[in-house]
Amino acid sequence: MYPVSPKSQAYDRAATMFSPDGRLYQVEYASKIVEQGTLGAGILYDKGVLFATDKKISSRLILPESIEKLFAIDDHIGAVSSGLVGDARRLVQFARQEAQENAIYYEEPIEVETLVKKVSGVAQYFTQYGGVRPFGVSFIIGGVDRTGSRLFEAEPSGALAEYKAIAIGKGKKEAMDCLEQKYKDNLSKEEAMDLLIEALKKGTVADKTKLEHSRLDAAFIENAKPLTRFSKEELKFFLAKNKTA
Amino acid sequence: MYPVSPKSQAYDRAATMFSPDGRLYQVEYASKIVEQGTLGAGILYDKGVLFATDKKISSRLILPESIEKLFAIDDHIGAVSSGLVGDARRLVQFARQEAQENAIYYEEPIEVETLVKKVSGVAQYFTQYGGVRPFGVSFIIGGVDRTGSRLFEAEPSGALAEYKAIAIGKGKKEAMDCLEQKYKDNLSKEEAMDLLIEALKKGTVADKTKLEHSRLDAAFIENAKPLTRFSKEELKFFLAKNKTA
Amino acid sequence: MYPVSPKSQAYDRAATMFSPDGRLYQVEYASKIVEQGTLGAGILYDKGVLFATDKKISSRLILPESIEKLFAIDDHIGAVSSGLVGDARRLVQFARQEAQENAIYYEEPIEVETLVKKVSGVAQYFTQYGGVRPFGVSFIIGGVDRTGSRLFEAEPSGALAEYKAIAIGKGKKEAMDCLEQKYKDNLSKEEAMDLLIEALKKGTVADKTKLEHSRLDAAFIENAKPLTRFSKEELKFFLAKNKTA
């Protein structure tokens, strides 16, 4: 069942053990759960940053807003998670506390990059110490601060990178191909949203399920405005406009 | 005996170990005990939230009220558990303390969502740290607060979701099918109770044991009224009305 | 030797490990020691609660009263244990401290149910944390408080239930069958004692040893009176009356 077994055997039991070729298998396995997570994406546009995510609602009795994949960390910072939802919530809780403490101590909003590095530092810690497991979750973290609009990916290993547009979760490859081909600087918010919706559709096509507005969550952050979620009507509008598949 | 052994072997010994495909087997096994637990359900109605659970009394000498499956967490919040009863009691104890502390510090009742997230945070913690095992119990937690009537499911992994109607335990699938088909918004309390009883009957049909009032526990919460349990007479009445199997 | 080995293998080494079907083998094994323990029983009667237990004295040089199976926890609460005697004493010590502290802090006797839940909470803790083993003992805990006469069984898993009459230990099945058939509400103390003696005799029949007064211990608690042990003469009297096997 596990084709990697013969070669990884015995070196993949603990995050604190290197394999002979210098790999940390437990960290790689944690990333596997992200590859099967819900598809989320983020993009920069002329005035800010925009997030969207599929929420994969499995029952009509579920209240979609309770499936949290898109979090407000602070007024000026948002995050999209993919992977274990419990793990995501713990790191979001940590991020919110850091943002609050920064606001209290320094009397100014925390910078997006500073926050991303703190979250990634916690993730790295869980890959180096015994008695715990790595976090099984990746984040897109973005926002607007005095340095401009910022958008990052933070991985279970503690690695991070800044992007103009980024997707995570199941279907990431298809969504990223779409973003790489079509992204341009200084898109308007509407153009950026169109591209994001298209990328999500490309990524969820393999799912054979239709990306409906009820399972979609999206929001944007612009300077001096707190994170704003799109209404159901707006989501319907953007989905209708897009002619992909 | 264990068909999953060959593929899960060695990756399922600790909650702190990922398998090569990114699964946490110990957390999945903890969920197995819930799938064999007693059937419980919750539902929203026009003025509040309603809970019912089978208690599976095995001896006429047992006092049914001592088999706790339906807990009052606070005046305005109730919970139904399924799984290990000792684990359930520990988490209920934690939830009650959190509710009390909230009432003391903020001088207002804790919100249902806040409480559910605290309980789920504890559950998640037990899936990421070594030297403990995950909780072998799921909860339906519901209540009425200043945001309205709320109803959640909280799982051993720390995952949670909000529902209009939800069932947990052995027979969940059959009970959920029933709820998905027949649930409507703004049911009256009596209509909601009828539906809940029907769902429980559907779920316990495979048991080949009759769902009698003596092994049933049910309660409701409405705004400004504390959790109120149905009397034996009321339970008999609802069971008699229902013509299912 | 161990027919369960092939299927339980490797999942039964620690209380903190679930098997693929969601079982906690170490907790089940702890219950095995109880099934081989001395037979004890408790019963409610019109004015209180009554306990009796076999003590299995193996030498005429042993002082029977030193074989503690029936403990006074507080004036108004008693307990019968079955399983590891050292484990039983540790939990009894804990229970007595809790009862004392309650009396000091609240200036009223602890309620039986409150105490049983505290004892069960400790037992549950030892099934969820590493570096310890579950308690290898079950208790019948009963007493009289302002809520009336109460009688509980507390198991190694932390599970508990309230009974009108209950037996634990080796021969439990036979003793329970007897109690289930013959128990009636509002027995007089003498009738209850007769039934308890009969149940113990049914349970110890398989032992091929005669249940003599010297290896029997029994006591009752009535409102406003502390736990009172039956004298040797009273035990002889009840044993003589009973014509079972």
Next chain:
Amino acid sequence: MYPVSPKSQAYDRAATMFSPDGRLYQVEYASKIVEQGTLGAGILYDKGVLFATDKKISSRLILPESIEKLFAIDDHIGAVSSGLVGDARRLVQFARQEAQENAIYYEEPIEVETLVKKVSGVAQYFTQYGGVRPFGVSFIIGGVDRTGSRLFEAEPSGALAEYKAIAIGKGKKEAMDCLEQKYKDNLSKEEAMDLLIEALKKGTVADKTKLEHSRLDAAFIENAKPLTRFSKEELKFFLAKNKTA
């Protein structure tokens, strides 16, 4: 070599692990070392309690009094150990401290039963927590307090029982058979000593070594007198009187 291996395999590696039939093998193995320990015995007589023990001196250069098998815990309490001598000394040290603290706090000598329960509580603790091993020693603990003359056996498992006469160590079975046959209440000190010597002789017969006064230690405790050891002359006298094999 180890006939128990096939059935105990893998369940006997830690005191904190139950076997499928509810046994704690490590505790049983600790008892094995006691079964191979030096033979010791205690007995009640009309005015007090009497102890005797074989010390198995292996070299004429050893000072017999340095081989401690019979300890004064307090003026009114003595103990005979069998098993690991280092373990015995640690528990004796604990017992002496408890006796001293009791004397200071309550201004009266500790009761024998209280002390035995404290020692057994420590022994039980070492069978339930990881990272330690059970104590490999059993004790006969006896003395005279305001409740009369008392005599107990305390085992590695934390189990204890009160006796009129008791033997521990290698040859226990033969010595106990002798005591069971011949013990009577209200023996005089001399009669009790005769019986104790006979029991020790019966127990050490299998050793094919002669029980000489130089390897014997014996003492008695009577009300209001501290523990008194028999002189070499007295031991010779009692050994000479006894005609056993």
Next chain:
Amino acid sequence: MYPVSPKSQAYDRAATMFSPDGRLYQVEYASKIVEQGTLGAGILYDKGVLFATDKKISSRLILPESIEKLFAIDDHIGAVSSGLVGDARRLVQFARQEAQENAIYYEEPIEVETLVKKVSGVAQYFTQYGGVRPFGVSFIIGGVDRTGSRLFEAEPSGALAEYKAIAIGKGKKEAMDCLEQKYKDNLSKEEAMDLLIEALKKGTVADKTKLEHSRLDAAFIENAKPLTRFSKEELKFFLAKNKTA
């Protein structure tokens, strides 16, 4: 797959275990991840020290400056990392704190050698204590202090050495061969940069990817000037000048 397995078996599972020939395999495996890391290099020139590193940007949507391989530790100290980026960031954070604390306590900038020894001391600690893994990262650390221009390599084992020119990461051998052949004392900054670019090109040739300015990062430190990064134009200029492969 792992040719080293038969000989290293069982001795390579923990950094705290020596093999029979005195090797610490886990530390060697940690070095393996460095051998696969990005290529970086440092060199002394007449007035200071110069760093350059390949950043291997994999997508046009990544902002190259977010891929941190060349860190400013303090105004007068810089570092190039190769290996796990999360591990690198943790040690850089530690180094920055040490530099700051030194500046506060002693009111003068920390010496490069002092700082390198502190970083290496942390790395060594993680090779000797259990429950953690060694750091999977090497550093080139250099700067200018009152002792002149200094340049060090710090390895996962805690080993360190001072160099006139040094390369780390994938392609180290080819880059070092180039530096060993062509390095001369008292190079001008431009000559040193030319040599560094040539060494990086030699090292990345095996990659079959062209070393473009967009994936290059370089900086220099001269006395009394803080670490200064080369602009994109300067990098383009140096890359164009160099005619290697």
Next chain:
Amino acid sequence: MYPVSPKSQAYDRAATMFSPDGRLYQVEYASKIVEQGTLGAGILYDKGVLFATDKKISSRLILPESIEKLFAIDDHIGAVSSGLVGDARRLVQFARQEAQENAIYYEEPIEVETLVKKVSGVAQYFTQYGGVRPFGVSFIIGGVDRTGSRLFEAEPSGALAEYKAIAIGKGKKEAMDCLEQKYKDNLSKEEAMDLLIEALKKGTVADKTKLEHSRLDAAFIENAKPLTRFSKEELKFFLAKNKTA
């Protein structure tokens, strides 16, 4: 290679694990290192106690006095060690501290027996707790206090015994046979030294190396005099007198 393997297998990995027959293999293995240690001996004489030990100097460049086998614990107490020298030094350090603290707290020299029991208590502790190994060293501890001249052996298990003459280390059997045959009470110091030298020679005969004064260390303690080492000349004198082998 290890004939004991088949029977001890798996029970000899930790000092905290009993074998099925109640043995502590790790403690027995620790004693093995003592059986291969340097030969040392102690003896009582009319006015005090006398120690001698072989130091097995392997190179003429070693300063013999740096090979510590015979330690002054306090003015009135000395010790001879055999086994791991690092372990010996740690326990000697502990013993010296205990002696000093006793002198400060009680204003009188510590009794030899008290000190021996403290050292043995530490040794026992290291056989019962996990995460450490037993001490691989035995001691002869002797001295003169207000109870007279005292001489003890302390073993890795925490066992101790008092002797008139005792040997430890490689050749113990031969040396003890000699002492057992020839020891008499109230030897003069010179007679005692003659006997000790003879015993050491008997014990080192198997070594095929000659017991020269340069590798010998010896000392005596008499009342009111601190431990006094024999001079090289005195050692030569005693060696010359003795005609053994």
Next chain:
Amino acid sequence: MYPVSPKSQAYDRAATMFSPDGRLYQVEYASKIVEQGTLGAGILYDKGVLFATDKKISSRLILPESIEKLFAIDDHIGAVSSGLVGDARRLVQFARQEAQENAIYYEEPIEVETLVKKVSGVAQYFTQYGGVRPFGVSFIIGGVDRTGSRLFEAEPSGALAEYKAIAIGKGKKEAMDCLEQKYKDNLSKEEAMDLLIEALKKGTVADKTKLEHSRLDAAFIENAKPLTRFSKEELKFFLAKNKTA
């Protein structure tokens, strides 16, 4: 590959585990790394102590002084290490702190022997406690204090011995043979240096690499003068004088 495997199997995984013949394999393996370390030596001469060590410089770009094998611990104490350089630095750091604290508390320089025993005590600790590994380094520690010139070897096991001349590392046997043959008391500094150079040459002959001044480090300590390193010119002079192979 590992001929010792069959016999050492399973007993060589932890420093805290004895083998059946009383060996501590992990400590022996730690010594193996020293046997492969750089060759160093020390010698006493008429007025002080002299150290020399090979540094094995592998690249012309390395600054030889950064390869630390010869450390000044205090003005009057020096040390030569062989083995893991990170481990060496940690113990040197500890030794320097001890020397400083001694100077502050007692207002006089620490004695060489006192310091060596403290370092060896730390090394021993790491062989007896779990969760760490032994130090993979040996030291020659020497100096001049009020007791004269002193020279010690300190090993990973915590063992130590004082020498007139001593070598450690790869080639120790050949170097020691040379020292044993030719060492005389009261050599002049120049004679001692000649002998030390000869010993190092004998020891590095197997290396087939020439012992050049650039990879050599040497120093001396004389009363009232701090540790003084030989200049390159002096090293060249001594190397040229010596005609060995």
